[in-house]
């Protein structure tokens with residue numbers, strides 16, 4: 001799975017010809033505000049249908065224009081379908097292989113993208129939502145049944161929350177609690193298994209990038225580890241009523257990384273933090289490959305930031321070995337060691353104008 005070509009129309013200030021991408025490394029260089037992050041944003045939008053930097057997609061419409069469009073030719077096991085997205089006055093729409101796309105799941109399957117930005121440290125030291133998303137994206141890709149488990153649980157959760165707010169009596173709540181507890185089981189089992197697989201890969205990448213010593217990934221399922229969820233929900237009814245929502249269950253799941261027995265937030269430098277998050281994303285890309293038998297597309301914004309030359313070289317070597325299509329941005333392309341890559345594509349940006357360097 002890879003982007004073969006990319007065509008941008010009125011997407012922020014980006015302009016230029018159809019871009020022929022490498023299935024391996026793509027280096028995107030340019031000064032500050034030249035459009036490097038915008039280029040990654042366009043690719044991310046193709047695979048996720050959401051931006052990582054703007055809540056409102058109309059913000060990306062070039063000033064003075066009425067719509068933006070991003071179209072790519074993909075390579076999926078030798079087939080070459082087109083994937084196109086646009087945001088115009090009527091909203092966001094997408095087409096894949098000539099058909100309108102109804103949900104984001106189609107985009108995510110067509111172009112699996114993973115992202116690393118200078119803000120990605122939040123994955124480890126921010127709230128649990130991003131970590132749950134990481135697990136669920138991986139499971140969504142790896143296990144066709146996962147989305148069904150997730151939807152069943154989500155529906156039961158919304159029903160119980162609505163019942164709590166409507167003051168439904170205990171007997172009525174118990175019906176949703178039984179369903180919630182049943183729906184929680186496959187979700188929890190899938191996440192637990194995924195965390196174990198992620199931990200196994202993470203150790204290898206963390207060793208290659210950081211020399212930290214023993215590293216643990218602790219999975220928290222979202223309710224007391226020795227209790228049945230139905231019991232916990234029944235006991236917590238009155239407090240849940242006051243809060244207006246369900247406080248226990250897989251929607252509160254999380255994981256944490258510990259190094260030498262200590263939480264990472266307490267013990268690592270910023271550079272080490274970045275390397276550990278990089279190791280986590282590499283582990284995710286490797287797992288995607290192992291589960292799906294294909295490459296995903298890795299987007300890395302400002303790779304050199306906060307890393308010294310030896311560590312940048314280590315990251316580039318690990319990236320070359322993970323078997324993904326990679327887009328990296330850098331102000332100075334010479335700061336990236338591309339020796340391990342065959343025929344990287346190089347793009348340069350100058351105030352939004354993209355040129356491919358030969």
Ligand SMILES: Nc1ncnc2c1ncn2[C@@H]1O[C@H](COP(=O)(O)OP(=O)(O)OP(=O)(O)O)[C@@H](O)[C@H]1O
Pocket residue numbers: 011012013030031032033034035036037038039059060061062063331
């Ligand atoms: N809707 C838009 N229309 C036109 N130009 C836009 C729009 N949105 C953003 N820009 C321009 O894009 C520029 C920012 O681009 P971007 O953040 O992609 O640059 P960058 O190369 O990643 O920068 P840095 O290296 O500083 O992070 C801004 O200067 C802004 O003027």
